[in-house]
Amino acid sequence: MSIQVQNISKSYNKIKAIDAISFEVNDGELFGLIGPDGAGKTTIFRILTTLLLANEGSASVAGFDIVKDYKAIRNSVGYMPGKFSLYQDLSVEENLKFFAAIFGTTIEENYDLIKDIYIQIEPYKTRRARALSGGMKQKLALCCALIHKPKVLFLDEPTTGVDPVSRKEFWEMLKRLQQKGITILVSTPYMDEAALCDRIALIQKGSILKIDEPRNIIKDYQKIIYDVKAKNRHQLILDLKKYPSQYSVFAFGEYIHYIDKNEDFNAADLDNYLKKQLHTEIEIRISNPTIEDVFMDL
């Protein structure tokens, strides 16, 4: 077991940031913490990387207790905070060398681990970190977090503020790292990225709502979701919310996701209702549920 968390709670001035959280991450697993901003993801990361002390509960990372063996943990984990936190006024190479040095290693020693990622930024190795694009900063930060060959990698919202192409690349890199036997705990507010994890924990307001494989979470979802579309989108949301048997209505891409309370719901009734409300170009169809739908329902 790479990470074991038992009933961890943390409050800041009486405000509970996380409340009795428990989960386990297996060796070599890619585990995702999925939740909106303010759910307590960063707090969990800080506790597990020994930056914060929990008020209650216990946890271990790579077999070390987070309180007693915090020094051993610092040697064996890699951490990439949500905010880019390398030296902006040092070059790519200097940053990497510096982090290698303070872990008592060299770039050469663990080059094979970072090679795939580093060759992408190597052409810019004399450039100051400040001048890198968001995606390249991310790659550099990942290299720096990997340079000492950590057993467990903590990535706090690594793809926030990164373009879709770089995000996709980034997740491919994570998959490759996972194959090298590194356990990865990653958090993200993007639901589409959740499907790429082995297992995910959905968190909200400091509590875990559900832990499972992404496809099981979707499979377990019983309700039928309808994609609804009409010309006047804003009015459509308002009118759908007025429909007597509505269960939930929320915008999802170009469609509105509509869920009804009744199992014998008939799409034609809704269509008629919307026509009465003078909507045009009405489109109603059954949609495949995603993690986001599950999350919105929890």
Added chain:
Amino acid sequence: MKTILFIVQKEFRQIFRNKGMLPIIFVLPLVQLLVLSNAASFEIKNIKFSYIDNDHSVASRELISKFQASSYFNIIERFPSKKEADFQMQTGTVDVILEIPNHFERDLIKENGTNLSVSINAIDGAAAGVENVYISQIITGFNQKIQTQLYQYNEASYMRPVNIVTIPSFWYNNTLNYKTFMVPGILVLLVTMLTLFLSSMNIVREKEIGTLEQINVTPIKKYQFIVGKLFPFWVLGLVILTVGLTIAKLIFNVPILGNIGLIYFFTSVYLLVILGIGLIISNHSDTQQQAMFIAWFFSVIFILMSGLFTPIESMPVWAQNVTLLNPIRYFVEIIRMVMLKGATFSDISRPFYMIVCYAFALNGIAVWSYKKTI
């Protein structure tokens, strides 16, 4: 050890790449030393002097000419009445009004004495005090001379008046050159302020930009990080001292009588105190702005209570006791003693040991209050 070297190397790189900071570190002290040392003088010159002569006698004209001869006074005007003179004092065109009464000469001869009225603008009390001394000196000189003459006029038989003339000898600065006194003091101020400000902003800067969070998750040890971060500023402090001493010698020709090695030795310990204070400030603030304000607060108190501008001996007793806690006080004292008096180690051992204790205490607190958690 290797880790510390890497941090020091990184720190120096960052200092030299900071295009906004570099001029402040090197140019500002030079400019301040050159400008402040010339400007921060307590010598009172160009006193705006005016007079009202109601007597129009030989004696009164002679007294006026004494003032005219002095390089400290600029004779602005002669006023017909005290009322007019008072008005000019109000508008600020004159600083000193000397009123010579009617029958000044006659009273001097007949009654063996008379009164003069002197009004001094005392908005700046210290300056007024100095002006008063200058005026009294001139009048005393005049008095002695006139007495001699009067005796000669009045007595048929020549009688030698007894005059006591004091000739002061000013030790350690016998031309009373103000710069000799001020330059070492201002140098202290520069070394202190720059190292304090830079070191107090240093670690908090990493906190602010978030790099500290990354560093704290590494196995780096507290002392390695602190030593690595502060060592560059310790070096910088000594560099500034060197530059300052060079300017003091070459441009201001300030004598350096004592052992220069002693100055460096003391400064290297003193800088530890300042860096310790900087680190404590850094630990207790969240942003560079906060750190800046706290550092500023302390440096103003330290400087004004250091004996740099106002002698500690003339402070009230409680304030004198407070200055015992002020590290700048010892530095000012020692640098002046070593440079101007040629003091040896045994002369400065007491303040030196104070600073050593201070260094241990402050750095102890600083390291203790530095936490590798958030």
